[in-house]
Amino acid sequence: MPSSFTFSLLATDGAARLGEFHTPHGSVQTPAFMPVGTQGSVKAMRHRDLEEAGAQIILGNTYHLYLRPGDRLIARRGGLHRFIGWPHPILTDSGGYQVFSLAERRKITEEGAEFRSHLDGSLHLLTPEGATDIQARLGSDIAMVLDECLAFPATHDDAVRSMERSVRWAGRCRARMTQIRGGAAGEAGATNPGQAQFGIVQGGIFQDLRDRSAAATIEIGFEGYAIGGLSVGEPLDLMYMVVAETARRLPDAQPRYLMGTGTPEDLVECVARGIDMFDCVLPTRNARNGQLFTSEGRLNIKNARYAEDEGPVDPACGCYTCRTHSRAYLRHLYLAGEMAAGALNTLHNLSFYLDTMRRIRDAISLRTFDTFRQEFLRSVSRLSLDS
Numbered sequence: 170m171p172s173s174f175t176f177s178l179l180a181t182d183g184a185a186r187l188g189e190f191h192t193p194h195g196s197v198q199t200p201a202f203m204p205v206g207t208q209g210s211v212k213a214m215r216h217r218d219l220e221e222a223g224a225q226i227i228l229g230n231t232y233h234l235y236l237r238p239g240d241r242l243i244a245r246r247g248g249l250h251r252f253i254g255w256p257h258p259i260l261t262d263s264g265g266y267q268v269f270s271l272a273e274r275r276k277i278t279e280e281g282a283e284f285r286s287h288l289d290g291s292l293h294l295l296t297p298e299g300a301t302d303i304q305a306r307l308g309s310d311i312a313m314v315l316d317e318c319l320a321f322p323a324t325h326d327d328a329v330r331s332m333e334r335s336v337r338w339a340g341r342c343r344a345r346m347t348q349i350r351g352g353a354a355g356e357a358g359a360t361n362p363g364q365a366q367f368g369i370v371q372g373g374i375f376q377d378l379r380d381r382s383a384a385a386t387i388e389i390g391f392e393g394y395a396i397g398g399l400s401v402g403e404p405l406d407l408m409y410m411v412v413a414e415t416a417r418r419l420p421d422a423q424p425r426y427l428m429g430t431g432t433p434e435d436l437v438e439c440v441a442r443g444i445d446m447f448d449c450v451l452p453t454r455n456a457r458n459g460q461l462f463t464s465e466g467r468l469n470i471k472n473a474r475y476a477e478d479e480g481p482v483d484p485a486c487g488c489y490t491c492r493t494h495s496r497a498y499l500r501h502l503y504l505a506g507e508m509a510a511g512a513l514n515t516l517h518n519l520s521f522y523l524d525t526m527r528r529i530r531d532a533i534s535l536r537t538f539d540t541f542r543q544e545f546l547r548s549v550s551r552l553s554l555d556s
C-alpha cells in the first residue's frame with residue numbers, strides 16, 4: 170500500500186514557500202512548527218491547549234517511546250494517536266539523536282547503534298530496519314530514517330565517513346519501508362498503513378558533502394527531505410548558509426524539514442531560505458525555566474523587575490496566559506515552584522511560536538514576506554535579553 174501522504178506547494182515569495190501536506194490524520198499548513206512531545210506528551214500541556222494554540226502536528230521521540238512504555242505496547246493499544254488521544258498528525262524521529270545524546274556506552278557499527286538505556290542500563294541495538302519497524306508500530310504519519318549524528322566540530326574525513334554511512338542506512342530504512350508497504354505490515358505490527366518516510370541530508374558544515382548527501386538521498390527517494398546535523402554549535406551565519414544551499418538542492422514538490430531548530434529568528438530566517446517544517450524544544454524547555462519569547466524579544470520572568478509588573482507577558486499575544494495573568498503573578502508562580510508556572514509559560518511560548526508561523530504563512534500568501542521578515546527581526550531584538 171503506498172503512502173497516502175501528499176504535499177502541495179501553494180505559493181512562493183522569494184525562496185519562502187507556502188504549502189500544505191495531507192496525512193491519514195489530517196492536513197498541515199506549512200511553514201509549520203511542530204511542538205516536541207517527547208514521551209507522548211508536550212511537557213506541561215494538555216492536547217486541548219495545543220489545539221487551541223494552533224498546533225497541527227506534534228513530534229514524538231522514538232527512543233523514549235521504545236524504551237517506555239514500549240512500541241509493542243503502544244501498537245497493542247492501537248498506535249500512538251489512539252494511545253495518547255491526539256487525533257491529528259504526528260511525526261516521529263528515528264531515535265538516533267537520543268542514542269547519540271542520551272544513551273550510555275553506545276557503540277556504532279555498520280549494523281546499527283548499540284547502546285544502554287539511560288533508564289535501566291539494559292542493552293539495545295537500534296538498526297535502520299529496527300528504527301523503521303518501531304515507527305511503523307507507533308504509527309506516526311511521518312517516520313524518519315535512522316542517521317548517524319556527527320558531533321561538531323568534525324573533520325572533513327569524519328564527516329565523509331558519517332555521511333556515507335547515513336546514506337547506506339537511509340537505503341536500508343527505505344528498503345524496509347518498501348517491504349512493510351508490500352505486505353510485511355502485519356509481521357511488523359504496523360498501525361498506520363498511510364505512513365510517510367522522510368530522508369535526512371547530512372554532511373556537517375561541508376557543502377560538498379551536503380550536496381552529495383542530498384543527491385544520494387533523493388536518488389533513494391522519500392516523501393520528504395530533512396536537513397539534519399545543524400544547530401549543534403556551529404556559527405549561525407554558517408548554519409544559515411548550509412540551510413540555503415542545501416534547501417536549493419531539494420525537490421520543489423516535496424516538503425523540507427530543518428531538524429531541531431530553533432529560535433523565533435531562526436524560523437523566519439530559515440523560511441526565507443526555503444524550509445517548510447521545524448521542531449525544537451526551545452519554546453517548551455525555556456518556558457519551564459522561566460524564559461519567555463515575546464514579540465519584543467525574550468524576557469526572564471524570574472527577574473526582580475517584574476515583581477509588580479501588572480502587564481501581560483506580551484501585549485501583542487492573545488493566548489490565555491496573556492489574556493488572564495500579569496507578569497507579577499507569573500513571576501510569583503515561578504518562584505513558588507507552582508506547577509501552573511510551567512503550564513502557563515509553555516502555553517504562552519508555544520502560542521507565540523505557532524502565531525509566528527501563522528503570520529509567516531499570511532505574509533507569504535500576500536507576497537509581503539520580506540517586509541514581515543525585516544519588521545519581525547527589528548521587533549524581536551527590542552527587549553534587551555534580561556536572562
Ligand SMILES: [Zn+2]
Pocket residue numbers: 482483486487488489490491492516517518520521
Ligand atoms: Zn501569550
